[in-house]
Amino acid sequence: MSNRSLSSVVKLSILSVVLAFTSNVYADPVKAAFVYIGPTGDHGWTFAHDQGAKYVKEMMGDDVIVTTVESVEENSDSERVITSLARKNDIIFTTSFGYMNPTVKVAARYPDVKFEHATGYMRPTDNISTYSARFYEGRHVIGKIAGRMTETNVIGYIASFPIPEVIRGINSAYLAAKSVNPDIEIKIVWVYSWYDPGKEADAANALIAQGADILMQHTDSTAPMTVAEEKGVYAFGQASNMREWGKNAQLTGIIDDWGPYYLERVQAVKDGTWTSTDVFHGVDSGMVKFAPMNNSMPFEVRNEASKAIIDLSMGAIHPFTGPINKQDGSAWLAEGETPPNYPDLLTMDFYVEGIDAKYPN
Amino acid sequence: MIRLIPRVENSTAMVLLSPLLALTLTALSAYLIFVFILVDIPVSSVFFTLFVEPLIDSYYFSELLVKAAPLMIIGLGLSIGFRAGIWNIGAEGQYVMGGIAGSAVGLYFYNVEALWLLPLMTVAGILGGMLYAGIAAFLRIRYQVNEILVTLMLTYVAVLFLSAMLQGPLRNPSGFNFPESRIFHDSAMLPIIWEGTRLHIGLIVAIILSLVAWFGIKKHMFGMQIKISGSAPRAAKFAGFDDNKTVWYSLLISGGLAGLAGLFEAAGPAGQLTPGLPQFYGFTAIIVAFLARLHPVGVLFSALLIALSYVGGENVQIEYNLPSSITQIFQGMLLFYFLACDILIKYKVVLFKTKN
Numbered sequence: 001m002s003n004r005s006l007s008s009v010v011k012l013s014i015l016s017v018v019l020a021f022t023s024n025v026y027a028d029p030v031k032a033a034f035v036y037i038g039p040t041g042d043h044g045w046t047f048a049h050d051q052g053a054k055y056v057k058e059m060m061g062d063d064v065i066v067t068t069v070e071s072v073e074e075n076s077d078s079e080r081v082i083t084s085l086a087r088k089n090d091i092i093f094t095t096s097f098g099y100m101n102p103t104v105k106v107a108a109r110y111p112d113v114k115f116e117h118a119t120g121y122m123r124p125t126d127n128i129s130t131y132s133a134r135f136y137e138g139r140h141v142i143g144k145i146a147g148r149m150t151e152t153n154v155i156g157y158i159a160s161f162p163i164p165e166v167i168r169g170i171n172s173a174y175l176a177a178k179s180v181n182p183d184i185e186i187k188i189v190w191v192y193s194w195y196d197p198g199k200e201a202d203a204a205n206a207l208i209a210q211g212a213d214i215l216m217q218h219t220d221s222t223a224p225m226t227v228a229e230e231k232g233v234y235a236f237g238q239a240s241n242m243r244e245w246g247k248n249a250q251l252t253g254i255i256d257d258w259g260p261y262y263l264e265r266v267q268a269v270k271d272g273t274w275t276s277t278d279v280f281h282g283v284d285s286g287m288v289k290f291a292p293m294n295n296s297m298p299f300e301v302r303n304e305a306s307k308a309i310i311d312l313s314m315g316a317i318h319p320f321t322g323p324i325n326k327q328d329g330s331a332w333l334a335e336g337e338t339p340p341n342y343p344d345l346l347t348m349d350f351y352v353e354g355i356d357a358k359y360p361n
Numbered sequence: 362m363i364r365l366i367p368r369v370e371n372s373t374a375m376v377l378l379s380p381l382l383a384l385t386l387t388a389l390s391a392y393l394i395f396v397f398i399l400v401d402i403p404v405s406s407v408f409f410t411l412f413v414e415p416l417i418d419s420y421y422f423s424e425l426l427v428k429a430a431p432l433m434i435i436g437l438g439l440s441i442g443f444r445a446g447i448w449n450i451g452a453e454g455q456y457v458m459g460g461i462a463g464s465a466v467g468l469y470f471y472n473v474e475a476l477w478l479l480p481l482m483t484v485a486g487i488l489g490g491m492l493y494a495g496i497a498a499f500l501r502i503r504y505q506v507n508e509i510l511v512t513l514m515l516t517y518v519a520v521l522f523l524s525a526m527l528q529g530p531l532r533n534p535s536g537f538n539f540p541e542s543r544i545f546h547d548s549a550m551l552p553i554i555w556e557g558t559r560l561h562i563g564l565i566v567a568i569i570l571s572l573v574a575w576f577g578i579k580k581h582m583f584g585m586q587i588k589i590s591g592s593a594p595r596a597a598k599f600a601g602f603d604d605n606k607t608v609w610y611s612l613l614i615s616g617g618l619a620g621l622a623g624l625f626e627a628a629g630p631a632g633q634l635t636p637g638l639p640q641f642y643g644f645t646a647i648i649v650a651f652l653a654r655l656h657p658v659g660v661l662f663s664a665l666l667i668a669l670s671y672v673g674g675e676n677v678q679i680e681y682n683l684p685s686s687i688t689q690i691f692q693g694m695l696l697f698y699f700l701a702c703d704i705l706i707k708y709k710v711v712l713f714k715t716k717n
Contacts, residue, residue: 069678071685075637076630079559080424080672084679087420097539098637105632121537161636162528163539192524349538360528 030270031089032056032262033067035081037096038195040070044220045194045239048256049095049118055259056266064266074098079105086110091269093262094118096194097163103128114274116265119165121346126276131261134282135165136172136345138254139216140319141290141308142236143176145251146214147184148301149234150177156207157188158200158217158224162360164348166218171352172319173216178354180304187212188357197223208233214251225249241291252305253291261287280341283312320345325353365708375706380652383698384666388412390694402681410680411673411687421672423558427630429661429668431456431622431642433567436649436660437574438618442611444578444655445587446594449497449612451512452619453643454519455490459620460627461519461526462489464542464634467549467627468531474548482549482624490620491613493519498612502605508612520639531634542634551629563625567661570618574657587611619643648696654703667692 034053038046050068057066067089072081078094079102085092086106091114094103100120107115107128115128123130146155155177159166170188177184187210189203200219204227207215215235217224225242228235228249235246237253261279268274281287290309293302311317322333327350332339339345351359391411395404415421435452442449449455463486470478493515500506527540536543551561578584590597590607598604622642627634649667653659674688 067679068682069675073637073640075635075640076427076559076626077640077671077675078637079630080427081675081679083420084676098635101541101544101633101635161540164537192521347537 029063029065030060030091030266031065031067032266032269033069033085033089033092035072035078035085035092035094035096035099036068036070037074037098038071038220040068043222043237043240043242043245045256046070046095046220048239049093049258051240052258052262053093056262059263060266060270063270072099076102078102082106083109086113089113091116091266091274093265097165114265114269121278123276123278129265129277129279131277131279131281132165133256133287134280135254135256135288136168136319137282137312138288138290139169139172140176140312141305142216142252142254143173144180144308145293145297145301145305146173146216146234146236147177147179147181148304149251149297150181150184150214152211152213153181153183153185154211154213155184155186156204156210156212156215157186158203158207158215158219159188159190160194160219161192162190162349164346167348167351168345169216169218170355171348174355175324175352176308176319186355186357188355190360191219193219195220197221200224201227204228205231222246237291243291248294248296250291250294251297252293255289255291257287257289260285283309284315327351327353327355327359329353362713364711364713365704366711368707368709371706379702379706380699383695383702386698386702387691387694390698391691394690398683399681407677407681407683410676411691412669414676415669415672420558421676423555423560425665425668425672426564427559427561428671429664430561430563430567430629431626432646432649432664432667433661434563434570434622434625435615435619435642435646436653436664437567437571437657438615439646440650440653440655440657440660441574441578441587442615443650444591445607445611446591447608447611447615448509449494449512449615450509450647451494451497451514451516451519451643452615452646453639453641454512454516455493455616455619456623456626456643457516457519457523457639458493458623459486459490459617460623460634460638461523461531462486462620463624464545464627465526465531467545468542468634470549471543471546474546476548478548479551479628482628483621486620486624487617488620490623491617493620494612494616495609498609501608508608512612516643523634523638524636527634527636533633540636544633545628549628550632551625559630561625561629563622563629566621566625567664571657571661578657583610619646645692648692652696652699666695670695 036046040050041047053066053068056064069081072078078099082102083106093116095118097119100117100122103115103117104122104124107125111127117130119132120130157170174186187207189207191199191203193199200221201223204215204224208231213233215224215228217238222242222245225235225246229246234251235249237250239256241253243250318338320339322337323335324333326332395407415425439452463482466482466485497508497511500511501508531542533541533543554560554562586602587607590602645667649660649663652663670688670691677683677687678685
């Protein structure tokens with residue numbers, strides 16, 4: 001071997017060593033952090049995200065170090081928590097909408113750290129991804145069940161904040177229930193909180209007093225399920241299986257399954273293949289799942305619900321398929337039309353025709 | 362039976378030492394709690410993260426000051442009112458209203474970049490808080506309605522009003538209908554006084570205000586008036602002090618300062634108006650005022666101490682996965698020991714037997 005070729009071998013090997021250090025492939029464990037709006041507890045939104053974090057740890061073992069911070073308020077404190085985490089982690093999941101601007105600000109200051117913001121829409125720097133799930137597909141299924149199972153024809157809906165995600169859920173559930181039961185009526189109580197067992201229980205009682213015999217909730221506590229069990233009405237679990245609180249009451253539940261997505265993203269950081277994306281997955285990808293259906297449900301109802309789940313997972317149906325008018329009677333979707341993600345779904349700020357409630361303003 | 366008998370003379374040394382004593386007792390109790398709950402983690406490293414790291418790490422120190430500034434400003438206002446025996450418990454509501462009023466001005470002039478914008482927002486913030494506290498003053502003077510109830514109840518109204526504003530007129534028109542305002546542009550934001558951090562001019566304002574209040578209470582007739590009205594209402598009446606004036610001033614000053622703090626939070630670290638604006642500063646400032654024994658300069662230090670518990674508590678949660686309630690436990694113990702020490706300085710405990 002000549003001197004010349006020897007030196008090029010040396011050069012090559014030096015180059016490869018340098019490359020190994022500069023490329024994004026991690027030899028060390030990936031450090032992943034999760035910021036939660038509530039306590040991890042044993043049910044609900046934060047619990048579901050925490051299950052996802054645990055899944056990542058379980059699957060990646062020593063290749064990952066997971067840090068979680070619970071009960072982080074959606075105010076200027078969150079920016080400090082995210083900054084603290086950015087100083088020590090490779091990827092950070094901020095799992096509530098209110099963390100959007102703090103996440104954006106911190107991401108601009110820490111370009112080497114990857115950020116994943118749940119339910120938001122801002123990705124000004126290329127180290128931020130956003131992700132959310134099509135929960136309204138879950139609402140479609142429970143809407144059908146509710147339409148069949150109610151005897152009073154009144155659904156009680158406990159809502160948190162009038163933001164597009166919650167509005168989508170109400171409209172989707174109503175349309176599905178209406179499709180199987182033309183007499184259906186929906187009553188909505190806004191509690192202006194994601195987690196407030198006291199207010200949620202009050203809302204549940206108020207709705208039952210107004211004739212609702214089936215409850216839906218877009219809040220996180222098990223209080224409505226407990227009330228439903230006591231009062232002998234039906235309800236649906238939210239974000240996680242709540243059967244433990246309503247053995248007779250829970251017909252099924254919408255379950256958020258973030259685990260596979262989290263694993264994919266953390267693994268991408270490890271492999272150096274992470275890029276900024278915007279994910280809006282539904283039943284098809286398994287991000288939205290269902291708790292086992294209650295045995296007390298008639299076979300036909302269970303069958304119909306299962307069929308809806310299969311159709312959703314195959315993309316054969318869309319919960320919002322025209323003709324659909326807005327509450328004020330103006331046209332929204334024409335016959336057979338389905339709405340685009342943006343702007344219709346992502347900015348939804350109206351009830352559909354037939355909902356007899358004042359839009360909160 | 363146990364009875365508390367007033368001491369004839371208070372020990373000056375003890376009066377000065379009691380805050381330190383309370384702090385030591387708090388630290389000792391915290392130590393004991395950690396010894397019981399911690400597994401595998403040395404208590405000393407938790408203590409380091411909780412009490413020391415926020416003071417020596419420049420980023421955490423800047424954040425500690427960011428957190429302390431609104432507590433200083435609100436605590437200062439409360440301490441003045443509390444001296445006069447006017448119990449404004451709802452500074453949180455005035456803080457929110459100040460934040461809304463000031464932000465509304467900033468958002469109204471969204472397309473204007475001018476030097477006068479921030480001062481105008483500041484004035485609006487102060488007025489917002491003042492007017493809101495003024496409701497309680499008016500009701501108390503006109504109808505003898507207890508200001509504790511009014512200010513507290515109005516806090517809930519303020520939070521709902523904030524929510525209504527963010528669903529309606531102040532909502533970001535291009536924000537996908539989420540209840541948040543637009544992000545303020547630079548001339549509507551507080552100047553940063555420490556490059557690379559979030560520390561804004563509010564800290565300097567807080568220090569200046571506390572010095573002004575100190576001299577004011579010492580030198581000005583009004584200072585005398587609130588002091589006497591609070592400690593000896595009858596004497597105040599004989600001295601010819603106007604009762605109504607005390608009520609008005611106490612509530613307007615504490616409300617105005619709370620409003621100022623609200624605007625500073627929105628135009629400072631938050632940079633926009635969001636539903637997350639209320640964060641219990643108004644309530645925490647009550648602890649701040651009492652820890653400072655209602656002294657306008659003492660408020661600066663007690664605010665720092667409480668801010669330390671926030672930042673340190675958050676860090677132990679991140680670092681050691683301890684529950685976030687550590688912060689509340691710490692604050693509660695601190696106030697408890699402090700008040701207990703003060704009681705024992707002013708009173709002596711006498712045990713005596715009762716005949717049965």
